Amino acid sequence: MAQRNNKYDRQLRIWGDHGQAALEHASVCLLNCGPTGSEALKNLVLGGIGSFTIVDPSRVEAADLGNNFLVSWENLGQSKARSVCALLQELNESVGAKFVEESPEALLDSNPSFFASFTLVIATQMPEKALIKLDETCRQQRVMLLVARSYGLAGLVRICIQEHDVIESKPDNPVDDLRLHKPWPELKRFVDQFDIDAKDQLEHQHIPFAIILVKVAEEWKAAHGGRLPSGSKERAEFKAAVRARKQSDDEDNYKEALASAYKVWAPPTISSELHSVLDDSAVEIHSTSTDFWILVAALKMFMANDADGDLPLDGAIPDMHSYTDYYIRLQKVYQDRAEANVSAVEANVKSILRKIARDSLSISRSTIKQFCKNARNLRVLRYRTLADEFSPLAAFKIQRLLAVEESSNVEIYILLRAVDQFAATYNRYPGIFDRELEQDVLRLKAICINLLNDIGVNGASISEDLISEFCRFGAAEIHCVASVIGGIASQEAIKEPSYTMQLNRHHQFCSCRCIFVLIWQSLCVSIFGALYTNILFKTPEVYAHIMLEHSGCFNVNLILLFTYVLTYVHPYTALCSITGSYACVYNIEVYIKGGRDDQVSTYHGIHPIVNGNCRFLQREACPRKSCSEHLVLRFFEVYHPPTV
Amino acid sequence: MEELQGRWHDLDRLLLRPGNLVGPGFEPCAELRDLLQNDCKVLVIGAGGLGCELLKDLALSGFGNIDVIDMDTIDVSNLNRQFLFRIHDVGKPKAQVAADRIMQRVKGVMVTAHFCRIEEKDVDFYRQFQIIMLGLDSLEARSYINSVVCSFLEYEPDGGLDYSTIKPMVDGGTEGFKGHARVILPGVTPCFQCTLWLFPPQITFPLCTLAETPRSPAHCIEYVHLIQWGQDRVGEKFDSDSPEHMKWIFEQAVKRATQFCISGVTYSLTQGVVKNIIPAIASTNAIVSAVCALEALKIATMCSKGMDNYMMYVGTQGVYTHTVSYEKDPNCIMCSPGVPIEVDCSCTLQECIDTLLNDQRFKAKLSRPSVSFQGTNLYMQAPPILEELTRPNLRLSLLSLMGGNPSGGVLNINDKKLHGVLRVRVSFSKEMDTT
Structure with a gap:
């Protein structure tokens, strides 16, 4: 036990004993053990899942020795599932390891109940048709399915599950819920024991800020017919009232009280x-x-x-x-x-x-x-079935994505589906043979056009460069790409460790809701998860509303979201970019015009803030007037964390 | 060794075929594989969570010549993610075990291990590599490597960068479900010094809180660690790897917490606070390392366009990444063509040196600076013979020493406190001193 705790110490600090226990109960089925699958499983075995079963009919070939770390030269010509299984077992002896030398598709046809005994199925490098059936089977048997695909320099991860309930979502920046604006009787009585005008200097500077704020707020309410300060003028007056109680400038509790004064009029709301x-x-x-x-x-x-x-x-x-x-x-x-x-x-x-x-x-x-x-x-995530995703029902979403998306992610999504259709038609992936490379570009292009027509997306086209690039990939599984995709799949799997038939335990982290696609080309790596789907289908008005609800909390995602909208949804404002990182933006508040704060001054783009750890650069002003309606924002009242 | 036919089948798709979305100057050819296998030497700094992954990723990206440097030995708590290590390896040097495992599994790759601190290697050691990969967990180590790599940079007198002196670095970092990957082309993209503000400030507690008004379990632990140890165990150096020491801290912290009615001091928390433990999981390390290794492949072969220049990964709520093109600080003391300083045109060399020593930007970086201009030594602190020879210059006008050009120029400053050269761009104040 002591050794177990030491071995898992760095992760127990994230998900605790109950998270680890759930992980140790998980049994994972991996379909196909190329590098994408092997890497996903490797990360789960290291973390200490209960057991795994690998399903793969193939033998270790020369190409496996160039892209998969979990096969060795001694295994050349032998069962790949056996090799990967044995080398994974070396990583963690407490994990149960099994393998089945059979094709996942054949198993799905002959023995669909095979999957019922697992907590989670990870399907890698499988074509569309088989995945639709697998999704159906897994949903019936209440088994979570993770789809992972690496294709050249692109890839995709997709979660298939009926419902994912999140209790411990572990937000990056938890909100303080202090109820300073409406203290309950016991808190009021407790606060009443203190004299914030105490003559004793030491006493005065050691009264917690929450007590100061409750007192001043109660006095304010008494003088204002029970109302809290509203509007910038009253808020400034409230702060002045706090400041007036200070006995000297270096009282840390008063500095904290002033920095937290907004909590009186902007308590956390229900999202x-x-x-x-x-x-x-x-x-x-x-x-x-x-x-x-x-x-x-x-x-x-x-x-x-x-x-x-x-x-x-x-x-x-x-x-x-x-x-x-x-x-x-x-x-x-x-x-x-x-x-x-x-x-x-x-x-x-x-x-x-x-x-x-x-x-x-x-x-x-x-x-x-x-x-x-x-x-x-609390969060509840429900995932569309693959059958629905591939039906015309989803067409309008794809259409919208194609219309607004600046980067090529939607095109990559279409292409990942197109190569499967290509394989269904020609019995091989595009770009497999050098001599047919040029011809394949034209074939793949025709398939893309058909695909877009079939799902009812009109007038959109896929970039020729990307089509050529996908042919260039020739269905290659590049180790680093496999390692990223497998890594993301295993991270998603860990967020669902306790999905069991009893459904009496719940999950710790929010998972990504939908597909994300990534590619390494042009200037960036883009992965789109929950935020992407949440935001993209919503109009800026709805979006601003979401932002508004979050205001008052220091939420990193908010900043990310904003960068996102500025960059993608409103291409005209694409020149605004936040130069900050998750490491340093936690102390910024975001407010939207027309929000609770009625004194928001108007900035197009992002107001430059320079303070200790955050730096925002102002770029061009927004040339499109209308966007000021929804997207005008400001960063204000930079919160200084208590300093030493 | 004879190569197994078809082994690099997948990688070859990228290396042998032309494309429209490739990096500048990409020429598909079989020689690219030779380049990776034989000519491109890569250094991996750190053989921990990121280092293990990086070694695997590089070896399976065709890199055949890899060095790895790490001063640590293997601990049980590494095993949940550092997949090259086994329970029976505990106590052995990380670099050596990692190198052996990679060579055992991936035939044809040469991994050379260095079991030492990064500061123990001289500048020439670092010069021999084409790409440097960083799998580090501290700002200090990153700063050190940064100063070494930036010292390789050479600028033309007109401020133009000599591109052959750029040593690309790829840096990764993780914490729990979050991480970052960045590509640093010193002189072109921002170096660590340009973006120091990216690093979160360290959390420290005021000593008076620890001593007088502790309110949390961490306050109690830090009190024992920082204050009580020195009082009770006079002359003993605290060693966070000693179980006895850690147990003592824990027990005393429990006592202190009980005395102040504070609950929640555990052994695990004690370790976490004292050793400043950062939570780490396998998947995040795998993701970040693979992104870094892929960038190395792109830098070496140009088989696809590179990342510009900082990617963050946030896996806590959904999956989110964002890539930002940070801008470098034009006056960076590490990577810029010269840090601007202004002196009066009557200024002597000695006065200029005094100005440098008093400049806040160079605080703690200079002690006894030597100065040269366009390859000529203006003043050398050592050896004594050179010092004596150059000493008379101290009283001469800097303007005349710099060739009398009123628009100034770049001085190279050397100091034993610096890991490389400091470039200072001198400009002279407008009013000419006619006397």
Whole structure:
């Protein structure tokens, strides 16, 4: 056990013992063990999955020794599945290793129930037709399917699963839920014990900022008919009221209070994602409802009946400049409130369980507690079937993608499908033979045009350069590309480690929702995941709304999203780019014009901010007037993290 | 060794066929494989999570001549991602074990291991490689390599870069589900020094909080680590690899936490805080390393257009990447043609040296600078004979020493504190001193 903990120490720090336990229960089936599949499995074996089974009928050939690390020269001519299996086993003896020398397609035809015993199936390098059937089979058997494909310098990963419920989404920048704007009675009583005008200087500078802000906010409300400050003038007045209580300029608790003052008038809101979970039809509980939806129903009852629309308090408070004793007591007030909220939700869970004649103790308090703690970030992801994706139903989305997409990602998506159709027609991939290379370019082009017509996309075309490039690839599986695609597939797999038949455990991370495609050419690598699909199909108005809901939290994705829209959705503003990285933008707030803050000044593009760690460069002004309606933004009130 | 027919079948698609989306000057031919196999020497710095992956990726991209340098030995906690190591390798040098495993699996590749600190190798060691791959976890190590590589740069007197002196670097980094890959062509794309602000500030706690008002388990641990150790175990050097030392810190931190009614001190947290452990998983390392190795392949062969110049990968919520074309700092003290300084035209060489020593930008980088101009030594601190010979120049006017050109020029500064040369672009203040 001690050795296990040491071995997995660096990942236990991310997903904890319960995440590791889920991983150790996972059994993974890999279809085809070329470099893409072998690399995906390698990462999972290192992490300590329970067991794996490789399905591959082929023998180790010379080309495998040039692109797959999990075969060796001694295995030349032998079963590839056996070789990969043996070399993977060397990496981690505690993982169960099996292989089947059979073609995945044949197995799918002859014995579809084969897949039912796995937690997860990873299908690599498989053609469209077989994948549609596999998706159907896996959905019926409630097994998650991951599709991974490397093709020359391009690739694709796709998740197929009916529903993915996320409890521990582990946001990069968790929001402080302090309820400074409406303290509950116990918090009020606690705050009342403090005199923020204490004469004792040491005392004065060791009162936690939350207490200062609750006090000043209560005084403000008393003087303003119960209202909180609204509008820039009042907010400035509120800050001045805080400042007025300072006794000297170097009081750290007052610096923190001023930096956090906005939390009084901009408490965290309920995101549109959470709203959609709460309003999901699955929240109508019946005898076959899963634990997750019972918990959501109980949460909804809590919010409506016990909490005036608020979420359960998570009980966490940030560090604050304070005496130890004050801080610990304040922390206790928050924790007690969180526990009381958990109890209220627990009572709802029990009553729901009784109503559907289930054991009222079948969902443990620790599960409920975990759920309440993460309630703000619940997510439900549902994935379209491959059959739907390949049907004309999805055509309008592809059409829109082709219309707005500046980079060539959608074209690559089309091409990845076109090469499969090529193979179905000619019984080989394009560009396999040097002598037919030129001819294949024309053939592939014709297939692309047909494909676009078939799915009802009119007037779009695929770049000739890209078509040639795909023929140049000649279905090559380049090791580095396979390693990226396999790496992403294994990372997605880890986000779903506990998907089991009982459905009583839930997942830790948000997965990517849909397809992403990548290529290494021109100037960038682009991978599009959840954000891509979330945003691209929404109009800028909807988009601005999403942004608005997030304002007030320090969300890195927000910045990424913004870069994204500026660069892709509104090509005219493509000149604006954020020179910052995830490492340094966490302390920026984003507000949209017309949002809660009515004093937003108008900047076209991005306002330059230079402070310690962040630097934004202003580029060209936006030439298109109309975009100011939705996309005008500003970065303001740069939050300075407490310094030493 | 005779090559197995068809082994590089997949890679050859990229190397032997022309394309429209390739890098500048790409010429498809079989010699490209020879170039990778024999002529292009690559150095991998670090044989950890990224290093293991990089070695594998490079070997399977056709690179036949790889060196790897790492000062560490293998620890059990490496095994969840550093796939070249086995449990029975614990305690052995990473570089050697990694090199052996790669050569054992991928025939025909020569991997040379260096079990030492990067500072132990001289500048000429680094000069022999065509590409340098960085799989490091610290800013300090990156800065060191950066200064070495930037010192290779040579500029023409007119400020034009001598392209043959560029030593490309490809850098990767990961933390949990996030990572980055970047291509640094010193003098062309920003170097580490140009974009220092990219690195997150280190979290440290004020000493008075640790000593007087601890509020979190980490505060208690850091108190014992930074303050109590020195008081209770006088004269003993704390070693974070010693289990006894770590256990002591943990036990004392628990005591302190109990005393302040703080809960949550665990052994794992103690290790994490004291050793500043960054969480790491196999998949992120694999993704980032493969992106880096592919860039190396593109730099060496031009078989596809290169990344410009920084890609971030965020796998925490969905999968997201973004590639940014960062701009270099035109006045960078490492990679620019010269850091601008302005002096009065009456300024002597000595005054100029004093100006440099007092300049904030060079603080802690200069102690006893030697100065040369266009290959001529103006002042040398050593050896004594040269010092004596050049000493009279100190009193002479810098303007005249620099050929009397009022628009100034670039001085090369050497100092034992510098890893390479510092280029300073001198301009003279407008008012001419007529006396």
